[in-house]
Every structure is written in C-alpha cells, then in structure tokens.
Amino acid sequence: MSARKKNILSAVVASMVVIGSLPARASIFDDPSNLRILAEDISAAELRTTMRSFAEGTGSRCSACHVGKIEADLSSxxxxxxxxxxxxxxxxMIKLVRNINEQIATAFADTGQPLVEVTCATCHRGQEKPEMIEDILQRSVESDGLDAAIAQYRDLRERYHGSYTFDFSERVLMRLAEFYGVNGDYDAALGFIDLxxxxxxxxxxTYVLRAQVLAETDDIAGARRDYERALELEPESAWIKQQLAELD
Ligand code: HEC
Ligand code: HEC
Structure with missing residues (x-):
C-alpha cells in the first residue's frame, strides 16, 4: 500500500474515533431544513464531509453543536x-473562513499558483478553542500556581503528543521560561526549564538558559555548572566558552 493511501485511511479511522460511526445510508444529510450559511442545495455527500471536517477540525462531537445524546444513534x-x-x-466561523479565503484569493490572484485553503483545522488543530500551549500554561500559573501548570503540561503531553494540536518541541517551555525570567519570576522560569x-x-x-537564570539569582556556581554541561553537549561553541569566561 502506498504511503498516501495509508494516510487517507488513518485519517478516516481517526475521524470515526471522534465522531462515532455514521449510518451507512447518509439519510441524516439528505434534507437539511435550516441551512443559513451553507448552500441550501448542498449535496448530502458534501454536507457530510463538511460536518466531519467541523467535528475533526475542532475536536468536537456532533453533540457539541447539535441536540442529541453522545451515545445515541445520530438518526435520533x-x-x-x-x-x-x-x-x-x-x-x-463559517462566515469568517469564507472571508479569509476570499481575501487570500484576492491577495494572491496574481501569483498564478494554487491557493492554500484555510479550514477550521488550520486554526483549531483539533481543539474546541484554538489555543497555544504556552498561553494555557501561563493562565494555569496565574490561576493555580506553578505545580498545577507543570502537572497540566504532563497531562496534555500524555494526551496530545504526536497529534497536531499542541507543539511539544524544545522551544516552547524555553519561551515560557524566558518570559518568566524576564519578569523576575525565577521559580517559574526554573520550574519550566527543569521540566x-x-x-x-x-x-x-536549555542548560544555557538555566545558567542565565541562575546567574540572575547570583548562583554563580550553578550557572558555571550549567554552562559547562552546555559546552559538553556543544564543545565547538565559542559563545558558550565566552559566557563561561565572563562568569569569572
Ligand atoms: C462546531 C459545530 C458543529 C459540529 C461539531 C457539527 N456541526 Fe452540523 N452544523 C453546524 C452548523 C453551524 C450547521 C448549520 C449551517 C448553516 O446554517 O448553514 C450544521 C448543520 C448540520 C446539518 C443540517 C441540519 C439542517 O436540517 O439544516 C446536519 C445534518 C448536520 N449539521 C450534521 C452534523 C453531524 C452528523 C455532525 C457530526 C459528524 C455535525 N453536524 C457536527 C455545526 C456543527
Ligand atoms: C482564523 C482562525 C479560525 C478559524 C479558521 C476557525 N476558527 Fe473557530 N475559533 C477561533 C478562535 C480564536 C476561537 C476562540 C474565541 C474565543 O473564545 O476567544 C474560536 C472559537 C470557535 C468556537 C467556540 C468554541 C467554544 O468552546 O466556545 C466554535 C464552535 C468554532 N470556533 C468553530 C469553528 C468552525 C466550525 C470552524 C470552521 C468552519 C472554525 N471555527 C474556524 C478561530 C478560528
């Protein structure tokens, strides 16, 4: 099987997990009576695809927007x-997406290239509200404290690692640590660095960053230890050598 086919298959399987299995006959999509934004003469197949993309894009079940019980059959x-x-x-949001795509079409009409189409998933990436993980953690620090935010990061990582919803790469916690470091909250900065x-x-x-924060708190021995670790990992770095020299 080609890689491309596999991708399509796994997308279909993933969609079944989110929205549950749809009835074999697409009867629920046949006679829409209350479409205010989508075209009234939309085909059943297109309405079905559209609703699936809403559900997957926003990580929601049909029942988030429609009246019915999660566990019940969709025909009810x-x-x-x-x-x-x-x-x-x-x-x-449908109107917003249309406006965005129209503006893009106008702005990029002269390129003669195929246009990138914005969809619900472009922003939402499988979340009900499209938030960045650093904003979620920052709010969590403010409302419940550092330990709660760290526990939340672990929990989100457990649930979403490998998905397109949140960025779990090296830079994210560093950015947060930098933010707290600059604002003088060294406990929070060090907490996210250790994490x-x-x-x-x-x-x-990250060792360099911890060295910088420790130097701010006058823990020169700690800063030296971390610059030395950074240098072990990156022995060629003239910049780290210079930082070490400046500590003395
Ligand atoms: C994020 C919200 C959202 C989710 C999730 C969602 N829908 Fe919808 N759905 C809408 C909106 C909004 C409309 C009306 C669009 C309009 O007014 O043009 C609609 C309309 C419909 C209609 C037409 C109803 C009528 O008679 O006018 C059907 C059928 C439908 N959705 C099925 C589904 C199914 C099945 C799912 C789950 C796979 C689903 N929807 C998930 C928002 C959602
Ligand atoms: C340009 C980015 C963007 C796109 C594209 C987008 N959204 Fe949103 N959406 C947002 C933002 C931002 C919010 C959160 C607003 C807030 O609460 O501050 C949001 C909120 C929502 C909410 C309310 C969530 C809640 O829990 O209150 C729904 C429902 C929703 N979007 C559905 C959709 C659907 C369906 C699509 C595709 C048709 C879509 N969005 C496309 C940015 C976007």
Whole structure:
C-alpha cells in the first residue's frame, strides 16, 4: 500500500474515533431544513464531509453543536435545531473562513499558483478553542500556581503528543521560561526549564538558559555548572566558552 493511501485511511479511522460511526445510508444529510450559511442545495455527500471536517477540525462531537445524546444513534438527533451556542458560533466561523479565503484569493490572484485553503483545522488543530500551549500554561500559573501548570503540561503531553494540536518541541517551555525570567519570576522560569530538561536532557540551549537564570539569582556556581554541561553537549561553541569566561 502506498504511503498516501495509508494516510487517507488513518485519517478516516481517526475521524470515526471522534465522531462515532455514521449510518451507512447518509439519510441524516439528505434534507437539511435550516441551512443559513451553507448552500441550501448542498449535496448530502458534501454536507457530510463538511460536518466531519467541523467535528475533526475542532475536536468536537456532533453533540457539541447539535441536540442529541453522545451515545445515541445520530438518526435520533435533531440537527436543524438552533439551541446550542456552539452551533451559532460555528455559523459565524463559517462566515469568517469564507472571508479569509476570499481575501487570500484576492491577495494572491496574481501569483498564478494554487491557493492554500484555510479550514477550521488550520486554526483549531483539533481543539474546541484554538489555543497555544504556552498561553494555557501561563493562565494555569496565574490561576493555580506553578505545580498545577507543570502537572497540566504532563497531562496534555500524555494526551496530545504526536497529534497536531499542541507543539511539544524544545522551544516552547524555553519561551515560557524566558518570559518568566524576564519578569523576575525565577521559580517559574526554573520550574519550566527543569521540566524541559526532563524531556530534552541533551538540550544545550536549555542548560544555557538555566545558567542565565541562575546567574540572575547570583548562583554563580550553578550557572558555571550549567554552562559547562552546555559546552559538553556543544564543545565547538565559542559563545558558550565566552559566557563561561565572563562568569569569572
Ligand atoms: C462546531 C459545530 C458543529 C459540529 C461539531 C457539527 N456541526 Fe452540523 N452544523 C453546524 C452548523 C453551524 C450547521 C448549520 C449551517 C448553516 O446554517 O448553514 C450544521 C448543520 C448540520 C446539518 C443540517 C441540519 C439542517 O436540517 O439544516 C446536519 C445534518 C448536520 N449539521 C450534521 C452534523 C453531524 C452528523 C455532525 C457530526 C459528524 C455535525 N453536524 C457536527 C455545526 C456543527
Ligand atoms: C482564523 C482562525 C479560525 C478559524 C479558521 C476557525 N476558527 Fe473557530 N475559533 C477561533 C478562535 C480564536 C476561537 C476562540 C474565541 C474565543 O473564545 O476567544 C474560536 C472559537 C470557535 C468556537 C467556540 C468554541 C467554544 O468552546 O466556545 C466554535 C464552535 C468554532 N470556533 C468553530 C469553528 C468552525 C466550525 C470552524 C470552521 C468552519 C472554525 N471555527 C474556524 C478561530 C478560528
């Protein structure tokens, strides 16, 4: 099987996990009676694809926007009802996506290249609200403290690592640590740095960052130890050598 076919297959399997199995006959999509934004004469197949992309893109089940029980058969849902706030918000979002794509089409008409189409997934990446992990953690520090934020990072990593929802690369916790370091909250800075070293134990840049924070707190011995570790990982770095020399 080609790689491409495998990708399509796994996308279909993933979609079944999110939205549950759809009935073999696409009957629920046949006679929409309350489309305000989508074309009223949309085909059942296209409406089905559109709804799947809404559900997958925003990591939601049909019942997030439609009236019906998660565990119940979709044929018992009343999709035409406008009772859920999220459905109303989703209507605004359909308009937003259209506007964005129109603006892109206008702005890039002269390139003669195929246009990139923005979809729900472009922003949402499988989340109900498209948030960046650093913003979530920062809020968590403010409301519940550093330990809670660290526990939350572990939990999110457990659940989302390998998905497209959050970035778990080396830079993210460093950016957070830099933010707290600059603002003088050295406990938070060191907390996120230690967490990063747990997942990236060979990150010389994280050791350098910890050395900088420790130097700010006048822990010169600690700073030296971390610059030395960074240098072991990156022996060619003239810059780290210079930082070490400047400590003396
Ligand atoms: C993020 C919100 C959202 C999710 C999730 C969602 N929908 Fe929808 N759905 C909408 C909106 C908004 C409309 C109305 C669009 C319009 O007014 O043009 C709609 C319309 C429909 C309609 C047409 C109803 C009618 O009679 O007018 C059907 C059928 C439908 N959705 C099925 C589904 C199914 C099945 C799922 C799960 C796979 C799903 N939807 C997931 C937001 C959502
Ligand atoms: C350009 C980026 C962007 C795109 C594209 C986008 N959204 Fe959103 N959406 C957002 C942002 C940002 C929020 C959060 C607003 C807030 O609460 O601050 C949001 C919120 C929502 C919410 C409310 C979530 C909640 O829990 O309150 C729904 C529902 C939603 N979007 C559905 C959609 C659907 C369906 C699509 C595709 C048709 C879509 N969005 C496309 C940026 C986007």
């Amino acid at each position: 849902y009343d999709f035409a009802l406008d009772e859920k706030e999220k459905k109303l918000k989703a209507r605004e 990063n070293l747990e997942f990236f134990p060979r990150s010389s840049r």
